[in-house]
Amino acid sequence: xxxxNARTEAEECLAGYxxxxxxxxxxxxxxxxxxLGNRADAExxxxxxxxxxxxxxxxxxxxxxxxxxxxxxxxxLALNRQRGMxxxxxxxxxxxxQGTGDSVDGMSDxxxxxxxxxxxxxxxxxxxxxxxxxxxxxxxxxDAADVGVVLGIPAGTVRSRLHTARKLLLEAMK
Amino acid sequence: MKNNCRKWKNELLEAALTGATAGGLEEHLxxxxxxxxxxxxxRAKRERLNALxxxxxxxxxxxxxxxxxxxxxxxxAEETRRGRxxxxxxxxxxxxxxxxxxxxxxxxxxxxxxxxxxxxxxGAKKLAKWRAPSDVLLETPGRExxxxxxxxxxxxxxxxxxxxxxx
Numbered sequence: 001x002x003x004x005n006a007r008t009e010a011e012e013c014l015a016g017y018x019x020x021x022x023x024x025x026x027x028x029x030x031x032x033x034x035x036l037g038n039r040a041d042a043e044x045x046x047x048x049x050x051x052x053x054x055x056x057x058x059x060x061x062x063x064x065x066x067x068x069x070x071x072x073x074x075x076x077l078a079l080n081r082q083r084g085m086x087x088x089x090x091x092x093x094x095x096x097x098q099g100t101g102d103s104v105d106g107m108s109d110x111x112x113x114x115x116x117x118x119x120x121x122x123x124x125x126x127x128x129x130x131x132x133x134x135x136x137x138x139x140x141x142x143d144a145a146d147v148g149v150v151l152g153i154p155a156g157t158v159r160s161r162l163h164t165a166r167k168l169l170l171e172a173m174k
Numbered sequence: 175m176k177n178n179c180r181k182w183k184n185e186l187l188e189a190a191l192t193g194a195t196a197g198g199l200e201e202h203l204x205x206x207x208x209x210x211x212x213x214x215x216x217r218a219k220r221e222r223l224n225a226l227x228x229x230x231x232x233x234x235x236x237x238x239x240x241x242x243x244x245x246x247x248x249x250x251a252e253e254t255r256r257g258r259x260x261x262x263x264x265x266x267x268x269x270x271x272x273x274x275x276x277x278x279x280x281x282x283x284x285x286x287x288x289x290x291x292x293x294x295x296x297g298a299k300k301l302a303k304w305r306a307p308s309d310v311l312l313e314t315p316g317r318e319x320x321x322x323x324x325x326x327x328x329x330x331x332x333x334x335x336x337x338x339x340x341x
Contacts, residue, residue, distance in 0.1 A: 014249060021244050025236055034231030043236060047244050054248045115222075116229045123230065138231045166223065167187050173219045 017057055020066050021050055028074040030139045035078040036085075037120050045081055049074040068149045075136065075150050122172045130165035137162050179209050190216035 028049055033042035053060060053070050060066045107115075123131055136147040137158070144155040144162075151158070185199045190213060195203065203210045237243075290298075 014245070014252065017248060018241075018245050021241055021248075025241055025244065029236040029240070030231045033234055037230070037233075039234045039237075042234070043240060046236065046240070047247060050244045051247055051251055054251065112226070112229065113233075115226055116233060119223075119226050120230055134227075135231070138227050140228070140232060163191065166191055169223060170187055170190060170216060170219055173223065 016061070017054055020053075020057075020063070023063070024067060024070050025050070027139060027141050028070050031071060031074045031136065031142075032078040034135045034139055035075070035082050037117070041081060041085075042078070045074060045077045048077055068146070071136075071142070071146060072150045075132075119169070122169055125172070126165055126168060130161050130168065133158055133161040134165040134169075179206060179212075182209055186213050186216055189213055190220050 025046065029042055029046045032045035032049075033039065036042050036045065049070050052073055053066065056069070057066075060069050123134060126134065132151055133147060136142055136150055137144070144158040147158045148155045153161075179202075182199060182202060185195070185197055186209060189195045189199060199209075203213065
């Protein structure tokens with residue numbers, strides 16, 4: 001009897017958890033992808049994030065608590081993995097070499113891919129404080145407050161660092 | 175950019191990012207074609223940056239079955255956890271029973287030792303000091319014949335004669 005109750009409780013817990021995963025999986029994946037730039041690694045990190053979250057699910061039932069928690073864990077796990085596989089783009093691709101105009105609309109996917117890789121490298125060159133803010137801010141559905149919660153800084157600081165980061169990137173694109 | 179326009183570098187970047195010109199930059203742009211061109215280039219690059227930045231994070235989507243895979247992994251982890259919990263409880267129970275048995279056994283032994291009456295204890299001490307009677311006390315006449323088996327043709331009388339001579 002007790003065993004059956006425990007099983008039912010576990011099944012309910014899993015069902016509720018499934019909803020949470022569905023709500024957060026895309027964002028969590030993009031946080032990891034933004035840092036790692038590799039789909040397989042990003043999926044691994046996202047899965048590990050949700051498994052860790054499942055272990056603590058009893059204390060993370062509230063949607064906003066869960067959201068903040070998985071954002072933070074995904075970010076940390078992705079950074080840990082990145083440290084292990086620091087990759088550098090060896091191809092030197094000038095910002096001016098691509099396409100005829102400054103718009104990316106007319107570019108092929110391959111050209112865009114090269115530019116995105118180049119941009120990734122530029123982002124990696126940023127000071128860590130600015131890089132973290134930028135990597136989280138470019139994720140859809142992450143506003144300054146969300147980023148601030150992950151990094152433990154006020155939303156105003158997030159905005160200021162984001163502006164500085166964009167300025168440095170713009171300068172690097174020259 | 176001309177050398178004497180370097181001081182406008184930061185203002186140009188700010189103007190490109192925010193769209194607002196400040197600190198006299200507007201007047202300078204009216205008189206400096208180089209800086210005006212630089213600003214136009216920076217604005218175009220900002221557009222490109224705005225278009226490319228989201229692709230850094232949103233360049234890929236999780237695979238179609240990702241959510242199902244996560245749930246399968248969570249279920250599997252739950253099963254493992256449950257199995258581990260039962261094992262832990264089983265081992266804990268066995269250890270608890272063993273520990274209880276040892277404690278009860280030691281307690282009973284201690285109780286037995288501590289409840290032996292003084293008189294019995296004295297008797298036990300005496301008994302411990304007791305030694306068996308010596309061989310001298312147990313000597314019997316003619317016991318030598320038991321020590322040595324007679325050879326063929328010999329008789330036990332020889333033994334007894336010997337003992338008579340000694341007497």
